[in-house]
Amino acid sequence: MILMSLLSILLAVFLPKYGNMLRDSKEGATLQGLGNLRTALTLYSIDHDGVYPNTLLPSVLVPRYLKKIPECYTREHGSSRAMAPSGGFQEDRVGWGYLSESHRYGPARLYIPCVHKDSRGIPWSQR
Numbered sequence: 315m316i317l318m319s320l321l322s323i324l325l326a327v328f329l330p331k332y333g334n335m336l337r338d339s340k341e342g343a344t345l346q347g348l349g350n351l352r353t354a355l356t357l358y359s360i361d362h363d364g365v366y367p368n369t370l371l372p373s374v375l376v377p378r379y380l381k382k383i384p385e386c387y388t389r390e391h392g393s394s395r396a397m398a399p400s401g402g403f404q405e406d407r408v409g410w411g412y413l414s415e416s417h418r419y420g421p422a423r424l425y426i427p428c429v430h431k432d433s434r435g436i437p438w439s440q441r
């Protein structure tokens with residue numbers, strides 16, 4: 315009986331921490347994926363005289379610039395590898411957004427179209 319009580323106390327203390335660690339590592343992987351996608355886009359533009367792709371399909375980057383499209387995770391929307399052209403910054407979904415209209419005038423804008431905040435309090439769309 316004492317052992318069961320002790321076990322339930324330990325679980326109550328450590329399970330939430332484990333959940334937070336899992337969420338933090340998924341968020342960290344998402345931020346790393348965002349950086350990898352931006353690097354892949356820069357490499358693409360170097361190979362194409364400074365021009366970024368009109369649309370961002372996985373086949374534009376995989377396998378030449380990336381092994382695979384990274385997973386995007388937000389606490390509110392879960393995970394996705396979807397890449398979609400964007401209608402702007404007012405969307406609220408998970409996946410990778412891409413503003414193609416800027417592709418000839420400088421670095422294309424690749425971002426996470428989610429207005430919710432990550433565990434550090436920063437909106438995903440501002441990452």
Ligand SMILES: [Zn+2]
Pocket residue numbers: 388390391406407427428429430
């Ligand atoms: Zn959101």
